[in-house]
Amino acid sequence: MYDAGTPPLASRGTEAYRSERSLFAGDTGSFPLELRQALVRLLRGPYIDGTADAQLWNTILTHRASLQQYLSEVFLLLTVDPERKIALLAPAEIDAVHTQPIVARKPLRREETLLALRLRMLLDRHAGTGTDVTVTRSGAREILAEHRQPGAVDDKRLDEQTDASLARLLALKLLVPTEVPGEYRVSNALALALPFDSIDQIPAYLEALDNAPDGGEAPVQDDTAEESAE
Numbered sequence: 001m002y003d004a005g006t007p008p009l010a011s012r013g014t015e016a017y018r019s020e021r022s023l024f025a026g027d028t029g030s031f032p033l034e035l036r037q038a039l040v041r042l043l044r045g046p047y048i049d050g051t052a053d054a055q056l057w058n059t060i061l062t063h064r065a066s067l068q069q070y071l072s073e074v075f076l077l078l079t080v081d082p083e084r085k086i087a088l089l090a091p092a093e094i095d096a097v098h099t100q101p102i103v104a105r106k107p108l109r110r111e112e113t114l115l116a117l118r119l120r121m122l123l124d125r126h127a128g129t130g131t132d133v134t135v136t137r138s139g140a141r142e143i144l145a146e147h148r149q150p151g152a153v154d155d156k157r158l159d160e161q162t163d164a165s166l167a168r169l170l171a172l173k174l175l176v177p178t179e180v181p182g183e184y185r186v187s188n189a190l191a192l193a194l195p196f197d198s199i200d201q202i203p204a205y206l207e208a209l210d211n212a213p214d215g216g217e218a219p220v221q222d223d224t225a226e227e228s229a230e
Contacts, residue, residue, distance in 0.1 A: 031070075035098045039067065042078070042089055046173050046190040050085030060087050074101045084188035111144055111161045114136050117188045119175075120141045120194050133186040134178060140166055 021032055038059045041048060049058030050105045060067065060080065062084065069201055075092045108116060119135060126133045135143075141162040148158070166184070169175040174193060175184040 029207055031066075033068065036061050038063070039070065040193065042067070042071075042087065045089065045137065047086055047088035047187075047192070048191070050087070050135075057085060057087070075099045076101060079192060081192060083187070084191060086192055088189065089113075111147075112165045113138055115143055115165045116169060116174065116190060116194055119169075120190050123186050123188070123190055124162045126135045134183055135175070135186060136184075137162065137166065139184045 019152070021027075021030060023036075025034060031039070041056060042060075048056060048060060050060075055226075060078075061082075064078065064080060065170055071078055071089065072092075075094060077092050078087065079082050080087045093162045098203065107113075119133070122133050122135075123184060144162055144165065145158060152158075170184070172193070174190045176187055177183075178185050191229065
């Protein structure tokens with residue numbers, strides 16, 4: 001069993017130690033298989049949901065220090081929320097070139113962020129209740145209707161914006177389909193993708209978005225990857 005308290009890249013990396021963990025021809029790594037698999041899952045993103053994969057979650061918690069040691073070599077930070085059971089990667093802030101291993105994602109558009117922020121508020125209000133937060137397509141449409149630009153009356157455009165916003169949040173796995181058609185579960189990862197010190201800060205962002213030009217990019221960007229984990 002791998003010793004979580006001993007850095008895997010330290011002096012223990014003797015030929016015998018590496019040979020014991022060799023997984024393929026030319027393998028010079030020192031991580032055991034399950035730890036390498038955890039790294040791959042983290043790098044693929046967009047996040048790890050501990051409620052969906054308990055074994056992977058336990059691996060991340062047990063070897064968190066070793067994972068961070070490796071990730072630091074490529075300017076990445078491992079963020080773990082034990083209460084929500086969510087783990088994800090974020091680029092470290094460093095003022096130097098060639099330090100962004102994660103390709104920059106385009107920011108959420110106005111309607112996408114409006115919907116995400118409102119769902120973020122619902123997520124916080126349900127914290128500790130043990131129940132999932134869900135939203136339907138009609139519920140998402142009502143949220144966006146409340147934040148329409150003054151004078152906007154095009155219902156077809158509202159429908160298109162609703163579907164596009166849901167599709168983007170689904171692609172980021174911030175929304176997860178349920179067994180009920182047209183109903184989605186709000187992922188706990190949304191709290192990390194849109195971090196706030198206090199839920200009371202969100203209304204100010206909503207007001208700023210209400211005053212933003214239609215179709216413009218929102219001031220809040222998502223830090224999750226576009227690709228989903230297997």
